[in-house]
Amino acid sequence: MTVQSPGEGAPLTSRRDAALLLRVALPLALFALVIWGWERYVVAFGVPHYVLPAPSRIAHTMVADWPLLFASLLQTLKTTFLGLALAIVGGVGLAVLLSLSRVVEYSLYPYAVVLQVTPVVAISPLLLIYMPQETAVLTCAWIVAFFPILSNTTLGLRSVDRNLLELFELYGSTKPRCAPPWLGRLISRVKALWYLRAPAALPYFLGGLKIAGGLALIGAVVAEIAAGSAGAGSGLAYRIIESQFRLNIPRLFAALALLSLTGVVIFLVMSGISHLLLRRWHESALSKES
């Protein structure tokens, strides 16, 4: 709820600010505590760094190996966002096609499902045989991110108030004077799609996007790990595999930290976009998941 009457605004806002502060401060405090405990533990028991490096050592490695790690981070980000972008284009495009034509829906949807239910880990070795490594990794990211967007958008495009659709039929479908009737039908369908189905589908699409953002990262990591043992990758997941081989555990931890940070940032960005687009009208803008 973003709207409030001005009279009760001030106390409400300050109470909410306090709650927000607590929600940020509590997890941060817990994080600091865990890091501190970890550091104490490693120092106190003299745990060797190739078993469990101290947080300070990981931080040190992060700084020292930054050029290498940063390049890997960029690579992973590139794969993830490119995969996600392609998934959005493909998923939304296909969902729109499905909503416009039954023929397309019946012939294509089953394959989209097959693509989804097949675990990517099982496909990635095959992809690595047929494609250059970078393309294979990108394809994996795309495959896993594609389906949540497709299925959510399809569901959203269909979940329009029936009466609203009839109203559109009444007000929107003009008889084309010189064009064939099918063209008139198509035009009114496209109008309904643009004015009615698209906004109605937006919350569903954004829910799918939230899931897909995380999945794209997972897809990219899975493919890189599958590729890692064979080829010369450069993403963060590859760094992890490589560090494991070389027993460079601090660097492994540093890469892992960057990877989960990436996941968190992606999630926050998606939630932010969703909130910005829906806060005006959609009740579940904040609590919605799918």
Added chain:
Amino acid sequence: MRANGPPAATAQDAGAHDAASIVALRGVDKVFPNGVSALAGLDLDIGRDEFVSLLGPSGCGKSTALRILAGLIAPSRGAVVWTDGGDDTDHRGEIGFVFQEPTLMPWANVADNVYMPLRLRGVSRKAARETIQSCLSLVGLDAFAQAYPRELSGGMKMRVSIARALSLRPKLLLMDEPFAALDEITRFRLNDDILRLQREFGCTIVFVTHSVYESVYLSTRIVVMAARPGRVVEEIAVAAASPRTEAFRTTPEYADLCRRTSAALHGAMGQDEHL
């Protein structure tokens, strides 16, 4: 779609029956795909500037009749006859439809909801601004143009829905139990609003309701329907003077009409039980 008889002949019949008729249902049957026979042999004339109420037990096909009039669904038999010729696609621009639920777009504010029919007509936002403004002030919602539907009460949403139906200046306004979910006070106020709107706009109204009192207060003619299958059992003309006010509710004429309408409705429901 229109199986019985040449349309020209029925159109002539319509002319003979009522010179001022603008649209009529002629021998309309509606059988839904699941086998339910919603309407059988329904004849209904809508005259210019009339206020026709459809009254009848639940499930007697009032909504179905209204939807057929608007051309939203096609009759199984019979025809929708427009006195000036043409079919429903020619008249779509002249029809305003108000559903039982407000049916607003939750992502659009009040002004944009009212703008929707105009937008579909290709009217620019700029050119539509004045119309939107006047429609909103007709229903008393000027101050809420920028509000979103979820910020409105049920009655306000309904009034937005009515403003939207008015935005194209319809010649024929079809309303399906628009006030069914509202409290009596709001209902009475909206009743007066509707009558005032009709005077100001000069449109024809077909109004579905469950309330005997509402139908008597509003109508120039009450059409009582019976169910299974849906058909007209009685038509009651209400001749009371045009600018009706609260005072009308206390006249003997009003009481008498309510009694008659009530009796007709009971008759319609009784027939239902006999079947």
